[in-house]
Amino acid sequence: MLTRELLREPGIHGLGQVPASLAPNGTTQTVCGYCSTGCGLRVHLQDNVGINLTPTTEYPVNLGMACPKGWEALTVLDAPNRATTPLLKNASGEFVAVDWEVALREFTGRFQSIQKDYGTESVAFLSTGQIPCEEMAFLGALTKFGMGIKHGDGNTRQCMATAVVAYKQAFGFDAPPYTYADFEESDCLTFVGSNPCIAHPIMWERVMRNGCSPEIIVVDPRSTETAMYATQHLAIAPKSDQSLFYGVARILIRNGWIDQKFVSDSTDGFNEFATFVDDYTVSRVAGETGLKPEQIERFAETIHERKRCSFWWTMVVNQSYQGVRTAQAIINVALMTGNLGRPGTGANSITGQCNAMGSRLFSNTTNLLGGHDFANAEHRKKVASILNIDAERIPSEGSWAYNEIMEGILKKKIRGLWVICTNTAHSWINQNLARDILDRLDFLVVQDMYHDTETAQMADLVLPAAGWGEKEGTFVNSERRFGVIKKVRRAPVQALSDFSIFRLIAESYGCGEMFANWDSPEKVFQLLKECTRDMPCDITGTADYEMIEANGGIQWPLSEGVTEFDQERRLFSDGKFSTPSGRAKFLFEPPKSLSEPVSEKYPFVLLTGRGSASQWHTQTRSSRSAVLKKLYPIDPFVELNPSDARQLGIRPNEWVIIESQRGRMRAMTLLTRSVSAGQLFIPMHYEGTNQLTDAVFDPYSKQPSYKSCAVRISKDSSSTASARQN
Structure with a gap:
């Protein structure tokens, strides 16, 4: 069986060796896998395993600096709740450990059955901005060109x-x-x-x-x-x-x-x-x-x-x-x-996730690989020729956006969903409705490095994935700079790199021949280079990973034939743009009032955002570090203006309930003048925050409006009663 043979290949999963090119007890250069800044980190090796890291002083991004998350990037790989083996939910709703052959058979059988009964478009995927370009491209090509899945979007829809x-x-x-x-x-x-x-x-x-x-x-x-x-x-x-x-x-x-x-x-x-x-x-x-x-x-x-x-x-x-x-x-x-x-x-x-820029170019969701247009026949022909596939396999239009996929589940147009390296049940707007929607699926697969995320707990099948530091590839940071990530650890037990999982699924699904040459991330990088040729993001002048690393990362564009270039380059210095006229456009329309204005019943505007430099998104990774957890409040908190607190009789460090039309959450009060009267602020990282947010979207980008909705705040009577009893 080819799947079994692939599983035995050296390096196909986390048990594979750290590359021999790394000095067993030396250091190696990589880029951070948290945010879009793209800091250079020097990983210190002992017996060929990364045991510590320091920021790279000569890297042009961070110049020897690192934030708390970067310093702790290796620590979170050792968390006890790592996903280490495929997990299949049984008839009693309990997860049972299975091997990869069973997991792949279940994955393929269930999804192909759904497609047979309801059409190829009845299965969709939700991806991420936190895996390398090569993995994003593999996923996008596998689903769109191999599995016949038309609709897939990424969590970059939520930020960029x-x-x-x-x-x-x-x-x-x-x-x-x-x-x-x-x-x-x-x-x-x-x-x-x-x-x-x-x-x-x-x-x-x-x-x-x-x-x-x-x-x-x-x-x-x-x-x-x-x-x-x-x-x-x-x-x-x-x-x-x-x-x-x-x-x-x-x-x-x-x-x-x-x-x-x-x-x-x-x-x-x-x-x-x-x-x-x-x-x-x-x-x-x-x-x-x-x-x-x-x-x-x-x-x-x-x-x-x-x-x-x-x-x-x-x-x-x-x-x-x-x-x-x-x-x-x-x-x-x-x-x-x-x-x-x-x-x-x-x-x-300023971009959010470590590879959101890479996702924008290479996820193959709403854009064809390399910034091309699915609707353009010449673009489809070009990409098909590079990938050596039939152009008829490339859809003539892009995917539904994230919110449209969720609506598709609600309307029973989508019945199977594959979620890769994102936590929809926590992060998607109007969380209670989002969970209800996910619960309606016939089959939900979650591929993640942790088995206990809110979304993984809802899954029918969990596929254990390697994390940053356990695989190779490239990220593109906010300033368009490609950086190389290195494998400096083995993923635990049966966990595989996402790249390897996609390769196994291609074989299991019957389209492995299409990706026969996609046997390493760097080979895929060479294909992606060709996909950018003659595009504004052209990187055909970038020879390989070694060249990227030697130059402290490389910003796009860098076309073939360009041998001298600055380490830091900006666009439009010639006043020329990528529109048909070569000119930038002034675009405008009248602003709209708040999508959900305050009322007598809900008199406060809720603002959300980052809570601290040590928290990250849904805290899937950052909460696994004991150091990071000491740097932010574990309990959810809400910032409230002192004048509002006085009127409501609310004291500092008191438990309160915040409610919107969609849900409620419990939080501790922080009285501060950093928010104006009539406004509240709650960090986005806490699970309850998105129980409050309102599912409205920009008409052009389809991005959710997380930052303002109408809420009310009141004392938590249960905590008051408990305090009296004590």
Whole structure:
């Protein structure tokens, strides 16, 4: 049996040897597998096994720095709740350990049976931004071209879809234009709904190295840790940032503070935009944002007076029912002032997960491999030729988005789901409904490095996967830099790399011949290179993993024939974009009010976001580190303004109940003026948070609006009663 033969191949799973190229007791270079910063880490080896790590001093990303998560990256591999063998749920609802042959037979038999009964589109997958490009591409090609699965999306839909669409519509391609040197070279940095002090600490360290005496402007309803360093903190009303940037644009235009040459040579639609924003007077914008007129005027004046302005945004913009147009409101201000393509400038989306940028190019979900378009026949033909497959096997349209897949399950159009390296039952918006939807599936497979995630516990079959440090491949960080990850540990017991699991499933599903040459991540990397040829993300000038490592990572693009290049490069320095006209587009439309406004019954606006530098997403990994767990509150907490607390009779460190129309959670109060009256803040990492959030989506990006919904807060009567009894 071929499956059995593959399982015996050296290195096919976690029991395979650490590569012999590593010095048994030396060090090796890798990149971190947590966030999109992409820090360089030097792993220290003993008897060919990674036992410790230190940040790499010469790596151009982090320059010898690391955040708490990076320091603990190896520790979480030793957690006792690692998934070490396939688990199959029996008729009693209990998991039973099985071998890989049984697991693969169950996987293939159940999914093929569903497809036979309900059609090939009745099975879907949900992937991640936390596995290497080569694994993402293998999954996307296996499902779309081999298994006949049309619909699959990634959890990058939850964090980066808005930025992707905003860039595509404005620039013609998903192209974050910056390099991290811009943090140090800008004389005015504007952070919109971005708290890098907590969310991306190493990026914030780069800001702290800035020697230009920069203005630091923070646009955020909360007084975040980053806002505390700001020279200007614009504490706007939630979701009013679109109006703010339209008002700032009007001031710049009325005062003639625009780069007329750049606008004329490199953009389209400026006159229409100027007409549109003329209605956004200072008084109107002050009313909509809650800012003082002089704050708005000073913001515009600062942009004019400074020479190198950069604009940075993250999830508060992206995770919004109007995120795309808000991101483009920021892009518009950068365009009209010529703050693109020069050092210290840019309209810069900061990515979330370690390989979300790689997912955007290579997951083969809504985009065809290499940034191509499923709907373009020439693109399909090109990719088919590179992969040596029949072009007819490539769908002529992209997948449903994440929310549409969930809706498809609810409508019984999708009956089988394969979840890889993500935790939908915790992270998806309106969690109670999400769990109800997952529970309706005929067959749920979860592939993860831990067997006890909320989603794994709901699965019919759990496939044990290797984690970062136990496999090879490439990540692409926020500044478009490819970095190489190394295998420095063996995965435990029967756990396999995702790459190996996909290879085994291809054989089991009957499409193994299509992927006969996909026998190592680096071979797949060579295919991905060809898929980028002549695209804006062209990396055909990157020879191999060794070249990437030797150059401290390589930013795309780097086309074949280019032999001399800078270690840090930004896009659009020539004023040319990837649209048919070569010009960037001004895009705009009227902002909308809050999708769920406060009411008498639910009088507070709930804000969510990162809680600390030591927490990560649903805490699947970060909670496995004893060190990291000491650096943040284990119990959920809610930030509440003291004036609201007084009115409600709520004291500090008191258990309360927060409720929305969709659910309720229990949390401990933290009284602080970092949130304004009428607002609450709860970190996104706690399981209960997404029981409250509202399942509304941006119409262009389909990204969920996690950041604002209407809630109420009250004392937890059960804890009060318990306290009295004690």
